[in-house]
Amino acid sequence: MDREESHRNFITGITPMDDDYTDNTILLPEAINFKRCSKCILFFFLVLICTYLPAQEEFVSPPATLITTFPFTQLTGGIVILHGTLDSLQDSLNFVLDTGSGGISLDSSTCDYYRFKPEPSNRIVKGIAGVKYVSFAKNHSLNLPGLTVDNLDFHINDYDILSSAYGMHIDGIIGFSFFRRYIVYVDYDEQLIKVFTAGGFRYPRGGHLLKPQFSTLPMQTASVKDGNSVLGKFYLDTGAGLCLLLNDDFAEDSAIFKKKRKIFLTQAEGLGGKTDMKISVVKEVKIGPYRFKKVPAYIFADEFNVTNYPVLGGLLGNDLLRRFNVWINYPLQEIYIKPNRHYLDSFDYSYTGLGMYLINGAITVTDIIKGSPAEAAGFKPGDIIVGVESNFSNNIQAYKILLQNARATLRIIIMRKGQPQIIYIKVKSIL
Template sequence: MRKLCYIVLTFLLLPGARAQELLPQPESKFITRFPFRQFSGGVMVIQAKFGDIPDSLNFILDTGSGGISLDSATCDYYNISSRASDTLITGIGGVRKVSFVFDRSLLLPGLKVDHLNFHINDYEVLSSVYGEKVDGIIGYSFFSRYVVKINFDSSQIEVYTPGKVKYPREGTLLHPAFTNLPIQWLNVKDKRNMGFNFYFDTGAGLCLLLSEDFAKDSGILLSKRKPVITQAEGLGGKLQMRLTVIRELKIGPYRFRHVPTYLYKDNYNVTSYPFTGGLLGNDLLRRFNITLNYPNREIHLSPNSHFDESFDYAYTGLGIYYVGGKIVVEDVIKGSPADKAHFMVNDEVIAVDRNFSQNMQVYKAILQRPNESIRVLIKREGTGLKELILNTVHIR
């Protein structure tokens, strides 16, 4: 997510000025199709090649990114030289200057995208969260050039030229505000019912995030809510947020009830409050097949086979990360189920629910079951192997 400046352009019609002729828009044409995978929270990752490097790299597809970027460790490994700049990017972990790799190419299956300026960022935390190397993030620099169709039923992405698009009959057509990021009007209801602007963010592995300032000023949350403290990750590192639910969220004609919601103390105004109240993430958006039509400033949503899937209501207070070839406990929230189960920072996770795969995505899926007792085998320095019982709870 990138902090943006908003510029309003005013056009004056002068006497005698001739109206520009509106030409019919050509039909959008198919270019290519390729698969994607999903990390936890519905975050999409694709493989692509950078420049003349023969290896395929992992890129997250992120409408919450105002450009395109590479991981600093990837640049070091492949000796990709960059140039310092005064450009600042803002993420949930803070503000930082970034370097750039200018005028390079990205090779997707069946499509070469030229003249891209990649900014450099540190994605070590994202790699440790997902248990796989994250080499970069693809955002506005790509989406602004094409029509992109995302099918969560087939896990396929189709890319088309800009032009007139024939959308599916079923579904709804949104007309978000566009800066470098799409901004969509949503209706949210808990203590009260209200509408507000939210970022449309496929790179966020959550359903809904509200800035604490928005939640406080709007009085949106019921007083009975009991948010819990949880760990979150993003550009710039890790930080703690609060987690609760809201009664209802509506996007276009589609309603979702009892939606898990993060509350974020936005010290750097990443969410641009009071213009926007937060963001809509991909754990909710993955329930639609999506057509991103940035050139025409349109987004089409069509409910898919995941539409009625249950949300993730489980809470553990346990933060596990893939570090140095091991899955390690790095966060235990005080008073949480993980704390009550006597987890400790630096515990090495050997198995979860008798699953020894060492697959972060599998383990996170197991830990997303609310109100269950889950056996976790850990290795602790000085005591060896130990089995802990983690009793997950249901957020409310």
Template sequence: MKLIIHLLLIILPAVLFGQEIVSVPDAKYITKFPFRLYTGGVIVVKAHFPLAADSLNFIVDTGGGGVSLDSSTCKEFGIATQQTDTVVTGIGGRKKVDYVFNQSLCFPGLKISNLNFHVVDYDILTSTYGEKIDGILGYSFFNRYLVKINFDSLHIEVFTPGKLDYPNGGTTLHPIITSLPIQRATVKDSRKLTHYFYLDTGAGLSFLMNEKFAKDSAILRTKRKPLIAQAEGIAGKLQMRLTVVREVKLGSYRFYRVPTYLYDDIYNVTQYPFCGGLIGNDLLRRFNLIFNYKQREVHLLPNSHFNDSFDYSYTGLSMYYIDGNIIVLDVIKGSPADKAGFKVDDIVIGVDTNLTGNLQAYKTAMQNVGAKIKVLIKRNDKLGELVLNPIRIY
């Protein structure tokens, strides 16, 4: 034992004196471009391939492990794909994927080269949002640059990696970053506990917990009965349970009565027991965000949306944009949609006075709890009107 201690005392100073202090360069501004927000706070930006003028829609997703392209987009642009044995796991299941190697993607003032896209059929996302989704911009983007997301101006700013003076009035998180940022947060409902959760800007929800985590921790009040809700993932549609938790604390910020999805995570996408679930963008959009992966920092600054009410509405109605029509594909039994008389394959023509055929606008209009919402539908080539009365999830 004495020999080991003596050796350590001899070796350790040599190691310490041999280390150099590496200075971190300042981050330098590169460019700025706009984005749009879809239902649930999902961020969508425009991009294009170097030799193509056509713009593409990419979801900006810290929950994405790389970058990906929609299979139909590859066919449209004649992009050759290569078969691989890679399996991508996400909410909804697993998929074996092809790859597009060494491709470039252009944004205003920025060309990102040497990207390796995995190729996925994103038809479910296109149907969900009512606009073509061409891909997802994840870790391969955030790991190369320092990224500012401003939900007040709806702009993204891109910098070289490095040090940045963060704005006053916010807080800086120090998440674990593998390919996804993982942050400790505190949840309070029947009891209070602190656990790790993913920070996921690509999730169009506020908060999600793994069902096993919720059960094992006994975090939820037993008197509150969750409702059945439809959700979408990379493998298609799936059902989750929907409830609220009394409080979620992220950094120094507390949110109360947070809508919460409970996910039966068969493939353990959430990596329980290490992680309990994820914090989605309907909560994160209440901050202007700075993702500084190289420094392992995420800065939160409350913005003008910080005190926005959460969406507590529940209809049990799932609508998708298919072949130019908005079609009902699922009606939860006993839900407000079921009681209103909706049936699978109904075509939604309009909501109240809105006849634009805009799926995002229709979904937003149906979030009005307690209202009597008139929905014009077509069923068997005949027009009809149904009255939908959304309820509150708690």
């Protein structure tokens, strides 16, 4: 056997065989050493594995625990109103629960009433109808049933227009400063809020986990389809009482609407007052695996770029989101949605062009859109609405619900210059 073959036999541990080979195989000393060496290598490898496995440990947050459960009030468009107090004060106040707010705020008249001392700042807030510098009422506590949230800096804003539109005094808006501390469950079936500590959380079956991009506001990818199908990002905004709001540049650049789609003029309320908008319908909106057909959509000229176009195309409002029970988990940057009993509710396709607000206790007509059913019916600014059909409750929410009756002709009782009159309005459909 030459040197090369001998070296190969040492490496492989194979013994050369004679022609009269028997079962009594004999290993050379070199092969014996190799066998022992292999066992040592295998043992060392197993030791390495055993040593490495404990390094797979993962630190996890303690499980989230329930802090409190309390009811909420729901207005038209899905707006959620929470009732709470400030500091050691006893008066119950009304707050909008708003994922579209990057902080937490108080109405200026509420601050004046309680003589909170505002501190000027260089901070700017933007809304659909304006941009302004804000002052802060610092280091106050918000008391909700079973929960006190301390060390809050409320920015101060004027919510008179919201109070007039909703028919109740809006004392403030609860946004990011609250959500970032807790997991908040909104149950639209039972109209209950549940607040949990931040931590590990197991969502129920039957829903879908959204992973929005977060700044102080959640930004969710969704598909909007009409003339074209467009995939874009949208704010998830529980403080917006509508289904879909589109930046008009986004709508135009994407050519989202069909050419023959009907579009109507209207108005909406927001920071800074009222602003002109348009309203129409898109064929489909898709969020995660959920598809909604023939969805009402507002379009507005976003002068102050509230919708952050071209990064975002607009927002998804609470008239869409209320069709799910929602787990809002800012600490883990997750939102979990599960269809509820309202999932198949019809959308509101009614159009009147009638602007009415609660002013000094009277439901007063302030705006009539040109060419609208309200103009055709003969409404005038200053008319006071006394009743709609047989409802004389002087409740603006009840009247708005009655007017959400597309293609119906409704009887409206008004006072004009101190004299009662009856006006009939034929409600149009935006479909």
